[in-house]
Amino acid sequence: MAAGGPASELIMFIVAIIVAGSVAGALAHVTNDIAGGIKIRGESLSYNLKSDAVIINDPENIPVAGTGPYNYIFYIKNVGKESITFSSDALQVFIDGNMIPPSNLTLVDVNNAPISSLDPYEVGKIVVTTTLSSGAHKLVIVLENGKVRSFVFRLP
Structure with missing residues (x-):
């Protein structure tokens, strides 16, 4: 039973790392989409401000x-x-x-x-x-x- 404790903790640690990596990847993707949208909207707004x-x-x-x-x-x-x-x-x-x-x-x-x-x-x-x-x-x-x-x- 003594060997089962550290093994289960190691498995839980690995699962926690995988979940944290997945969340970080999803946040990076969402952030990239928002940044792209802001850039496109900024270019459009810039053109509208420059043409009147x-x-x-x-x-x-x-x-x-x-x-x-x-x-x-x-x-x-x-x-x-x-x-x-x-x-x-x-x-x-x-x-x-x-x-x-x-x-x-x-x-x-x-x-x-x-x-x-x-x-x-x-x-x-x-x-x-x-x-x-x-x-x-x-x-x-x-x-x-x-x-x-x-x-x-x-x-x-």
Whole structure:
């Protein structure tokens, strides 16, 4: 019986080491998954913080051209540190809650040259072809990264 005591203690010790190793391995795996998720989320957040735009029109004086349907001109400035995609496929435009179809949008630079992206601090023009009544309206632009910019303007 004397030899059975140390042998059972040795077996219990080995089992305890195996269980502790298994728990440590599982914790290491979970920690690695959390670290990977934090890294991916951090990169996404960094991109979102570096890419931003604002609408810079005078809300009381929207440039209008044409005889109907009219071409309303809105200026958008990239105020972020990264280029943003500037095409009718990459951003959506809503006026008073109605989505403007891409066929009614023209996206150009301030010299009316077609462009596909806005570099940092560059200004682009969004020309919306539609008919609007006089009074207050709300323009909403949704960027490719999901950021939403809204602008309330008034037409005479």
